[in-house]
Amino acid sequence: MTRHVAVVGSGPSGFYAAEALLNASEDIVIDMFERLPTPYGLVRSGVAPDHLKLKQVTLVFDKIMRSERFHFLGNVSVGTDVPIDALLKAYDGVVLAYGACADRKMSIAGEGLTNSHSATEFVGWYNGHPDFRDRTFDLGQETAVVVGHGNVAADVARILLQPPDDLRRTDIAAHALDALAKSKVREVHLVGRRGPAQAKFTTRELRGLGTIPGCESVVDGNAIRLGPACEVEISEKSNLNALQNVQFFRGLCEAEGARTSRRLIFHFCLSPERLEGEAGKVDRFVFRKNSLRGGPFDQTADPTDDLLPIECGLVFGSIGYRGQPLERLPFDSRRGVVPNRKGRVESDGITVDGLYVTGWLKRGPTGIIGTNRADSIETVQQIMEDFSNREAKSPQGRTALSETIHGRSARIIGLPDWLKIDAAECAVGRRAGKPREKFTRIAEMLEVVSVA
Numbered sequence: 001m002t003r004h005v006a007v008v009g010s011g012p013s014g015f016y017a018a019e020a021l022l023n024a025s026e027d028i029v030i031d032m033f034e035r036l037p038t039p040y041g042l043v044r045s046g047v048a049p050d051h052l053k054l055k056q057v058t059l060v061f062d063k064i065m066r067s068e069r070f071h072f073l074g075n076v077s078v079g080t081d082v083p084i085d086a087l088l089k090a091y092d093g094v095v096l097a098y099g100a101c102a103d104r105k106m107s108i109a110g111e112g113l114t115n116s117h118s119a120t121e122f123v124g125w126y127n128g129h130p131d132f133r134d135r136t137f138d139l140g141q142e143t144a145v146v147v148g149h150g151n152v153a154a155d156v157a158r159i160l161l162q163p164p165d166d167l168r169r170t171d172i173a174a175h176a177l178d179a180l181a182k183s184k185v186r187e188v189h190l191v192g193r194r195g196p197a198q199a200k201f202t203t204r205e206l207r208g209l210g211t212i213p214g215c216e217s218v219v220d221g222n223a224i225r226l227g228p229a230c231e232v233e234i235s236e237k238s239n240l241n242a243l244q245n246v247q248f249f250r251g252l253c254e255a256e257g258a259r260t261s262r263r264l265i266f267h268f269c270l271s272p273e274r275l276e277g278e279a280g281k282v283d284r285f286v287f288r289k290n291s292l293r294g295g296p297f298d299q300t301a302d303p304t305d306d307l308l309p310i311e312c313g314l315v316f317g318s319i320g321y322r323g324q325p326l327e328r329l330p331f332d333s334r335r336g337v338v339p340n341r342k343g344r345v346e347s348d349g350i351t352v353d354g355l356y357v358t359g360w361l362k363r364g365p366t367g368i369i370g371t372n373r374a375d376s377i378e379t380v381q382q383i384m385e386d387f388s389n390r391e392a393k394s395p396q397g398r399t400a401l402s403e404t405i406h407g408r409s410a411r412i413i414g415l416p417d418w419l420k421i422d423a424a425e426c427a428v429g430r431r432a433g434k435p436r437e438k439f440t441r442i443a444e445m446l447e448v449v450s451v452a
């Protein structure tokens with residue numbers, strides 16, 4: 001008997017869940033709901049434009065989309081256009097894969113000043129996400145501070161310092177490329193709460209920062225002198241990334257100063273204290289110096305009495321992402337995830353029948369694209385186990401939902417529509433020597449599909 005499964009969200013975790021379900025049984029049919037008219041989640045709107053090779057993972061997702069047992073329903077927001085209860089009634093299983101795209105705030109005085117932004121806004125803007133299309137960033141400032149020592153912070157620093165000509169042949173949004181071409185940003189301070197051995201950059205990303213043309217990377221030699229606990233941490237075999245990161249920073253200290261027009265400066269053991277500025281705009285970022293205390297892998301960044309002001313005109317906070325609750329779904333607001341056991345959603349420790357979760361919404365914003373594959377396989381294992389103990393439902397799938405969905409005025413984007421949008425983006429991009437020129441407004445996308 002056919003089982004109908006709804007997947008909510010079309011990022012990597014949604015597609016990997018769909019793939020695992022399709023492989024698990026020929027009797028499974030999938031409807032994937034996506035709030036935007038375009039698929040791929042953060043692969044389209046998060047991964048940096050100059051990481052073109054990584055974006056080829058969409059070829060795997062395209063293959064899944066072409067399966068006869070798979071239906072894409074884009075431009076449908078679950079929770080707004082379709083209540084989650086309606087999905088639970090119409091499907092044998094509902095997999096929540098809608099990600100964790102809200103940013104964590106620094107929660108300091110002055111965060112609301114003009115020119116203080118979250119990395120999420122900037123990333124969404126340069127990647128052409130419709131939600132961020134109309135944001136503006138004052139790139140007339142010479143000095144920017146990026147708070148965070150993870151890969152997203154690295155992306156933001158790199159995009160700010162990269163010569164715009166190096167981005168011309170990527171899928172960066174045209175409005176962002178135009179603004180970056182006029183940018184006056186010459187110096188970026190990349191600031192982390194803990195030490196070089198605890199920085200979360202993957203070494204590959206870090207090395208990418210060291211090879212930005214025309215940009216010198218600088219680190220204070222004192223800051224990378226490690227204490228005994230840090231030395232133990234980087235000597236652990238399982239912590240190779242940390243060792244390689246520290247080696248990278250040591251290499252920077254030994255390198256001869258270069259004459260470059262742009263500089264990237266790494267700072268360690270600093271916590272955001274407050275932003276200061278005259279006339280409502282950022283002039284200065286004041287940090288509190290921390291000191292690392294505790295044993296290996298158990299060190300905390302304890303605040304000291306010392307403050308360090310950094311003069312700057314532009315700030316990006318990149319201290320993590322969190323999921324958002326949907327309607328009355330169970331939610332762990334502390335961790336920003338849907339509570340679950342191996343992917344089965346739980347409410348106060350009790351399993352919610354037919355409801356599952358995967359990806360960033362399941363485990364939090366960690367890991368690379370491939371991490372979501374194993375995560376989704378685990379969730380699908382629970383679904384298959386439950387299916388073997390439960391009768392299939394009737395009526396099923398989107399036919400049972402047709403009144404709810406088709407009662408909306410907005411057009412639902414199916415696979416043929418997405419292929420039209422895709423072809424149009426690629427055609428416009430080709431003319432500019434880019435892989436694609438993304439439509440950045442939903443109205444533009446809908447106009448393309450409305451043409452016969």
Ligand SMILES: Cc1cc2nc3c(=O)[nH]c(=O)nc-3n(C[C@H](O)[C@H](O)[C@H](O)COP(=O)(O)OP(=O)(O)OC[C@H]3O[C@@H](n4cnc5c(N)ncnc54)[C@H](O)[C@@H]3O)c2cc1C
Nearest residue numbers: 009011012013034035041042046078098099359360368369
């Ligand atoms: C800035 C940035 C750069 C990154 N760079 C890399 C990189 O270089 N390499 C790498 O391996 N990983 C990278 N990652 C990590 C990678 O993107 C994530 O691991 C992955 O995208 C998480 O997948 P997901 O499916 O859980 O969530 P997402 O990719 O966020 O997908 C969630 C989807 O759900 C949709 N959605 C949201 N709400 C609803 C709703 N109510 N109804 C329907 N649909 C909804 C969203 O529109 C989105 O399409 C990066 C992440 C970020 C933020």
